[in-house]
Amino acid sequence: MVLRKKFTSFNSAKKDAEQVLESDERTKSLIEKVLGLLKSKRVTREIGKLLANFRVLVEMIKAYLKGDYKEIPWNVFISIVAGLIYFIAPIDAIPDFIFGIGYADDSAVIAFLFKSLSDEIEAFQRWKDSKDSGTDYSTE
DSSP, X not given: OOOOSSOOOHHHHHHHHHHHTTOHHHHHHHHHHHHHHHTOHHHHHHHXXXXXXXXXXXXXXXXXXXXXXXXXXXXXXXXXXXXXXXXHOSSSSSOTTSTTTTTHHHXXXXXXXXXXXXXXXXXXXXXXXXXXXXXXXXXX
C-alpha cells in the first residue's frame, strides 16, 4: 500500500486510493490498518462521536469488495478510500503524533465525507438494514 512518509493531503490520498484499489490485498491492508487505529483508546478519544462513521465507511468498502453491494459510484468509492488513507497517514495537516489534536483533521475529513456523501451512505444503510429485514432497498 502507498503510505507517504511525507505530508499527505486529501488530494494525494485520492491518487493513492486508485493504486490501493487496484489490489484486493492493498485494500484489505488499508482496512486492517484503519481497524487497528480504531482500537486505540487515544484515537477513539480524539475522534469521539465519529467512530461510528469510520466503521460505516469500512463496512461499505468490505461489502463492495465482497460483491455484496455494488451501488457505490466509483468516484464515491475513491473518496471513501482516500479518507481512510488520510486517516492512517501519520503526517497530514495536523500530524497524528500531536497528542490531543493529532486526529482533529482526520475527523474533519471523515465528517466532510459523511456530509457530502450522505445520499450514498444512507442508501448503503438502507441496503444493510434490508438484509436483516428481508426488504430490498438496494436500487432506491
